[in-house]
Amino acid sequence: MPLVQGRKKTRRVSxxxxxxxxxxxxxxxxxxxxxxxxxxxTVTQIQRLEAAGCEIIRVAVPDMAAALALAKIRxxxxxxxxxxxxxxxxxxxxxxxxxxxxxxxxxxxxxxxWKVRExxxxxxxxxxxxxxxxxxxxxxxEFIERLGPTPEAMVESAMVNIGILERxxxxxxxxxxxxxxxxxxxxxxxxxAARTDVPLHVGVTEAGGLFAGITKSAIGxxxxxxxxxxxxxxxxxxxxxxxxxxxxxxxxRALGLRSRGPEIISCPTCGRxxxxxxxxxxxxxxxxxxxxxxxxxAIMGCVVNGPGEAKEADIGIAGGDxxxxxxxxxxxxxxxxxxxxVRVLLKEIxxxx
Numbered sequence: 496m497p498l499v500q501g502r503k504k505t506r507r508v509s510x511x512x513x514x515x516x517x518x519x520x521x522x523x524x525x526x527x528x529x530x531x532x533x534x535x536x537t538v539t540q541i542q543r544l545e546a547a548g549c550e551i552i553r554v555a556v557p558d559m560a561a562a563l564a565l566a567k568i569r570x571x572x573x574x575x576x577x578x579x580x581x582x583x584x585x586x587x588x589x590x591x592x593x594x595x596x597x598x599x600x601x602x603x604x605x606x607x608x609w610k611v612r613e614x615x616x617x618x619x620x621x622x623x624x625x626x627x628x629x630x631x632x633x634x635x636x637e638f639i640e641r642l643g644p645t646p647e648a649m650v651e652s653a654m655v656n657i658g659i660l661e662r663x664x665x666x667x668x669x670x671x672x673x674x675x676x677x678x679x680x681x682x683x684x685x686x687x688a689a690r691t692d693v694p695l696h697v698g699v700t701e702a703g704g705l706f707a708g709i710t711k712s713a714i715g716x717x718x719x720x721x722x723x724x725x726x727x728x729x730x731x732x733x734x735x736x737x738x739x740x741x742x743x744x745x746x747x748r749a750l751g752l753r754s755r756g757p758e759i760i761s762c763p764t765c766g767r768x769x770x771x772x773x774x775x776x777x778x779x780x781x782x783x784x785x786x787x788x789x790x791x792x793a794i795m796g797c798v799v800n801g802p803g804e805a806k807e808a809d810i811g812i813a814g815g816d817x818x819x820x821x822x823x824x825x826x827x828x829x830x831x832x833x834x835x836x837v838r839v840l841l842k843e844i845x846x847x848x
Contacts (some may be wrong), residue, residue, distance in 0.1 A: 511575030511596035518696035524729040526553040530677035547740040553577040562589035569594045584610035593700035600628040615665045624667035631674035673700035677715040708732040714719035761794040768796035770814030
């Protein structure tokens with residue numbers, strides 16, 4: 496039985512050259528953590544993210560210097576660029592003038608309705624979509640006072656702001672409703688999915704470091720995608736954003752929604768393991784991060800169970816006492832000196848390209 500039982504039908508929205516919604520593939524997003532005004536550093540990070548599979552990138556625009564820097568950044572990258580705006584609507588206008596492919600605004604802190612309208616009118620003229628970003632921690636006071644920081648309050652905020660944009664004829668909208676805990680996040684997305692056909696950007700915000708962040712994101716994003724909810728995703732980690740992209744792709748792969756590059760399977764090790772499998776696995780994962788091949792690679796700790804347990808792998812290695820083996824589709828190809836395992840495996844994979 497497939498994990499995903501069907502996708503909720505949402506309207507189609509285009510962010511630059513990437514279209515989302517309407518049953519299209521779930522797009523992977525991330526956000527830079529460099530100072531946006533530092534064009535060289537930001538471009539370098541975005542290019543690393545592109546290579547890792549990021550399809551849409553968001554950058555913080557805290558001041559006018561950052562808004563103006565978008566024009567230079569946009570010229571040097573290949574994926575759509577979203578400007579993240581808080582508080583000052585003029586930064587949104589300047590970002591649009593600099594060529595941003597999308598805007599993310601938090602209506603709770605952008606100010607009076609006329610400011611939102613001015614931004615929307617400018618975005619409409621340029622054909623740029625807007626993501627309404629609702630966060631549990633920055634809801635408008637009226638919703639906090641009436642409903643508290645609840646999923647219901649998050650949804651009400653989103654629906655009010657969708658209404659503001661739609662009343663002026665602006666339809667190119669995405670919405671996110673994020674909290675730092677899985678329960679509120681999932682509940683909010685379920686509620687809004689039943690009320691609108693606006694594409695949904697899914698993620699658990701402020702999820703934490705590597706282990707907490709991956710766990711929360713895998714559960715929260717995974718649950719929603721399995722229910723057919725979500726058109727774009729961003730894994731939030733206090734980490735190098737490349738790790739966010741890697742995690743996002745693994746979530747999509749695990750659900751059978753999309754795949755990118757090699758799938759690496761490896762054993763958790765036991766007393767039979769005679770090699771430093773942790774280091775071997777990390778070396779192989781790092782080397783294959785940008786590999787385009789859709790193959791399954793096995794990294795096993797012993798020759799006793801290696802080829803048998805990983806017989807579905809296209810290629811793999813298994814360690815031994817001073818030596819190891821290379822195997823393909825469960826068949827042993829040859830013995831290898833333990834110190835050459837990674838080198839030989841990577842060379843064999845290179846020959847498959």
